[in-house]
Amino acid sequence: MSTLITGIHSLVTNDPELGLGPLGLLADAAVVVEGERIAWVGPAASAPSGTDTVVDAGGRAVIPGFVDSHAHLVFAGDRTAEFNARMSGQAYTAGGIRTTVAATRAASDEALDANVARLVGEALRQGTTVLECKSGYGLTVEDEARALRIAGRHTDEVTFLGAHVVSPDYADDPAGYVDLVTGPMLDACAPHARWVDVFCERGAFDGDQARAVLTAGVARGLVPRVHANQLGEGPGVQLAVELGAASADHCTHLSEADVAALGSSGTVATLLPGAEFSTRAQYPDARRLLDAGATVALSTDCNPGSSFTTSVPFCIAVAVREMGMTPDEAVWSATAGGAAALRRTDVGVVKAGARADLVLLDAPSHVHLAYRPGVPLVTAVWRAGVREV
Template structure:
């Protein structure tokens, strides 16, 4: 058990509980936070701190505190490097070295120790920028053995593990993609389901079509896995409709949407997870978050860390992109990166700093959460507590 802790003299506290403060962020000025046994037990104005609230006191010195970021979309189990691909794309030169399949080949050759070291490095990197909860997908193994290995290694670092055998069709099945679909929903699923909570499909032209996506996700549901869907990244398609139909926790990317897609998301509990790092790294159009917000869709922001199209773990960077290029307000972006991510993972214990929530706390070297988008690229995370224990700073 961690000792009780009073985080005092907080200039601006984001609780994400409208019952505790102003607006959707539940913003409390001149605030304090009491932590006990890894949980928040009290949050509110300093003037109302309970008597004998905690044995230890930390002085926030008027700085802002926000919940730990919840990154609900990441691909961290991989090996190899795709710098040449990125450089060619940014230089306007054609590049045909293989994309995802390049990473698949490198990942298959890597040892467990090499893959583990890379996941550890990326999780630590994310933590330094304030991410205290991260989801992790497979998808760079694409054999029964290598997908199960990827999930087993991911589970060493997070409970939020996603089976993504349906990332792309590997080269050995290029002439018979339907046989690969049967492998993914049959023997590969049997080997991977014990290590995962979620199942995902890249529903996109060049990857998996609507019928294949529905069949794979349905098989995963039968094994107790909850669907997530890569949908609408490269163009409109059936991904969003399938996500809503099957009760997916999230539809991710959603850069290209029809009016029917927006209406379907708005009338469902499926979260639309936006991944602006991918648009930044590919010079693609950004999704119109304002269109979704105005329709009543719940949004999450995630980093989509992967070696090909979004090699970042930095959620503050994604917050700044969302405000600058996706028509979100600073408050909406911070909510999406915390509470929105929690909704996308169907979690109620993270993404908020209210009684009963985990004490995943981020201290900013700034007086307000607005500085996350006001000062892009500046390392504003001064200190991080995970389950009430200091882990950064």
Template sequence: MSDGGAVRRMLLTNVGELVTNDPAPDRDGGPLGIVRDAAVLIEDGRIAWVGPSAHVPSHADELRHEREERRDGEEHRTLWDADVEVIDAGGRALIPGFVDSHTHLVFGGDRADEFAARMAGRRYEAGGIRSTVAATRAATDDELRARLAHFVAELHAQGTTTFEVKSGYGLSVADEERLVRLAREVTDEVTFLGAHVVPAEYAEDPDAYVDLVVGEMLGVCAPHAKWVDAFCERGAFTPEQSRRVLQAGAATGLGVRVHGNQLGEGDGVRLAVELGAASVDHCTYLSEADVAALAASDTVATLLPGVEFSTRQPYPDARRLIDAGVTVALASDCNPGSSFTSSMPFCIAVAVRDMGMTPAEAVWASTAGGAAALRRTDVGAIRPGVRADLVLLDAPSHVHLAYRPGVPLVARVWVGGESPDRFSR
């Protein structure tokens, strides 16, 4: 950041492999746009220049010349006149920060017993959400806030620099409002998910609960949210109920997201495409018509491998989607019931092992794909003008994220050019 008018600059050099997600004819890796022996110049929290390390001096001269032309009598520091923090990457790989476009981080309690029972053979069902609702309602704001801060630190330490947070564990007007309000304290990417499941008190009249969601609940939650979501699935909400919620949210100016096709084929994907949703998440069970609809749209298919790992459901077929031309994102779906992981490197490893993705595709889906799912152009890449969200790997290549599963390879993280000490080793 600027301090008293001074421009803060940082130069990362000796980057063995730079994943830019900005392809060019002279770059390797297809969509990854890999630059070898690279350098990155950061200026006031944004990427100012990217290229081979050998070209940094000549580029610095160009920057100095341009700045002198714009001085207009004012005193400005040029690149090498200022204090420039120079960081030697030691030949390691540098990638964009992970963009986790699907999390549920504000909740009370946990469901470890449910997980153990599932591993012993009990089938996963969406109704388990109600136990987390009870624990969340019983928690104080300060308890939820402290736990949320812990999860945010956990995300950052594993290389996630942009993340979405959903509500959905309050399911009353007051509790949903406080969940989106608390989420807004840590991210702009807040999703109102009042239509997560029908709470117990409305079990006999789910349509009355939908009336509440699209009325009073939406009214108090929309000011804190950017998105609206609905769980269009058996055991949750019907296509008609989901449509009501999503259209009501869109009418208030919220962007549309959808949980769909997790437990079986259904109408979630088609509803998402019809309503122009930014993403439809899960996509575990897809018909040929679903795949064709996604391929013909700009709706991102967000896959959540942690869910299938934790529930022993079949993994979604990423290869099928990618080959059809669908934009695919990976996200953690960090939640206490079906995917209690915040690790995007873990999701990458599982996607490569079990979902038919190459390491390059999985890294792209976890960075640029997540940005697309959030309709963001300022994150998920390393190119001039975007926010300087960077992850230095303790490895020579992005491939090691899948090649060395479970190994903590995130050596350093920058969020907007800032590197908190606790994220370093």
């Protein structure tokens, strides 16, 4: 099955060889999709004929599907009261995670699966075609393993986050919990995951504990990523770079050494403005990272406590308004940047051979994602060549 999408006023390819600038912008463009892949990209006037289907974009913009490289979707329960209290003046700490842990443990597999499906569908309708999903709300061997199995029904990008916080069962023995995570829990969970993550932060795990978890995961074939420097400066970023982690996520409080390390490494700095929005915290300084040469990704951090949004367009608008990013940089970071954070070259780009993940906007340019915040601009979504929206 082949489809020609033509009449594209502005096409973001993220391939500078195809068009202007880092976004590889093409005007008056067309795309041919064959099966799951993109077969051809170029000027609409030169588009090949003979496709099975023709879609007229009508002078609107097309961009790659968003790649959300940081999300926590396997959970149950509601933390509205916590959010309301925080908006009334209470400070955010990592401890609220334990509320979700209790609800998640009590939920059935069917309820958890249905919630993940609901959130994945919600994200898809807003243009997200690739989504990473973490465990971390079970904190027992059995509950973490089932969270990963459920996540794996919805995405290939599954992350083991048994080291989210110290389990309430080990409140008086954090060293014992680290032993559990690095031993029996990883043994049970590694076969169901691609990534290993740790919340390296005050109130969660210190540098030595985080190192133990990550190296144990690497020994079992998982690739590291790190929740780093969200609530204050700490060892998370330096540990991520040292261990060759795919990403250091949050990156809100960075020393000059942290910025330099990210700028000279292959570790992506994943920024999560939904968390700062929902906790009234300081936003990360994307300009500082970009100017240092760091690769930046932009993701939702969808979770029930500190960033309950699946909307990458919302995060783009906030990043442009509050984090020093240009609209071009924010869109690149939410597509190609997210792909880099997941070490994917087949998504986040529109070129021949890439997976056909495309988003049609009800606007003439990608800039409208920041220019018109809160407006539902996504009007059609193709994922792996199939029109889903």
